[in-house]
Amino acid sequence: MTSQNDAIAAMTRKLERLARLDDSDRSAIAALPVTVQFAPSGQYLVREGNEAVNCCLLVTGYAFRHKLAQDGGRQIVSFHMRGDMLDLQHLLFPIADHNIQTMTEAIVAWTPCRALQQLAHERPRIADALWRDTLIDASIFREWVLNVGRRDARTRIAHMLCEFAARAQAAGLGAADRFELPMTQEQIGDATGLTSVHVNRMLMQLGAEGVIARRGKDVIVGDWAKLRRVAGFDAAYLHDAA
Amino acid sequence: MTSQNDAIAAMTRKLERLARLDDSDRSAIAALPVTVQFAPSGQYLVREGNEAVNCCLLVTGYAFRHKLAQDGGRQIVSFHMRGDMLDLQHLLFPIADHNIQTMTEAIVAWTPCRALQQLAHERPRIADALWRDTLIDASIFREWVLNVGRRDARTRIAHMLCEFAARAQAAGLGAADRFELPMTQEQIGDATGLTSVHVNRMLMQLGAEGVIARRGKDVIVGDWAKLRRVAGFDAAYLHDAA
DNA sequence: CGACAACTTGACGGGCGTCAACCGGAGTGG
């Protein structure tokens, strides 16, 4: 019960940041049929090739999208956190073209794609919000193409840290100079097109330079200006999603 | 005059492939205010940081999107051809987050973003078509992240060729085994995260293996099965846009 | 406290970048 309300509240908060909603929009969102589910770490939420019937909202925890190359190599194409809607990329397609998997324990809320589509058809402001969210995702994908295509290992990882920190803070997670980095170094490697060994080398180097420090899964940013400089990070591509 | 009709026809054809339109949809599209422009090769159509007021349709010719890294490195994030709408990625944002540039001489048609937005609000089928188009672009971005992140040089280039051939054919350009490859090897390098020198080496190698042959700007595919195998190409991510 | 995943570190090798030279075709101007 209460977790359903949490889910609705999370979605409303997210959409509210993307477009100006009125009360009737908010009550239409509240009327969505929602099923809440607990998911352990590593659970698949969407599988490539399967039909995406329900649309998934991440209420708590972290998840990531990934695709597999023919040789078995895995490429993570985005990370997701509390409040993110994970299936809008599939909203108008029958078949999923990538996988989504939890990275930690998570609570997810499912709602039928049909219901969301209908909401979008009836309510232009909600349609705009959903559409804008998918466009921000697309902008992030483009930045990732640049990241893996044209930056060296140290820069790539620094950039990934900047983006994750910015988004985490926008989602109300972590503090200005400290946030949780829930993924393993192998997952960082799969996101940046590197191996876990080399990710480790670069993280150690950034640590030795005093740019970041690590306490367990937490990252403490010692020098934001330098981290941004190393990363070549400009948050414009996040379009105020952060 | 006639080129305006060409532009409307091209857009209608494109949207028709993305959603089922009726006559009223078609006449609404035909009523869009359109300005047709000739653009020489290398012309910027959209600049990062500028406001995207008008939305651009590519009537003939080729174009590409790109972003610049801090060190001056350029990453091309997509190629575009006849019939593609180039600004839907900016439709709901004030500021462009990447550049779009022609790759050949081109004819482009401009229509106010506002007019398209309004059309989308009034006509759910057109909204679906436009939205679906942006989702396909996003799916292609994800595949490119995989391409530059997890495939070696030869595979990357082969994959890029497969995608371009598939999309060109869907756009009614080229034959089953021969198509124009309008970009320079440096542009191929910027799209695949390689240098033009290495692109050349790989193209020569694919030629020596009999997979492809080149006649000027044209590519002749000698062995489709092998090219697809080398590339690890599966067209599912194009979602029948090809 | 044992098992297992994740992290850490070192040695070595290769794929691709860098630099440099040369070639070939298309456009240009005398």
Added chain:
DNA sequence: CCACTCCGGTTGACGCCCGTCAAGTTGTCG
């Protein structure tokens, strides 16, 4: 009509960043 220029393509030599392999350490959970 030919010489000049320039851009793009082609090829070789060399070196480095990062992958690979392997061993050891730390941390966590049962």
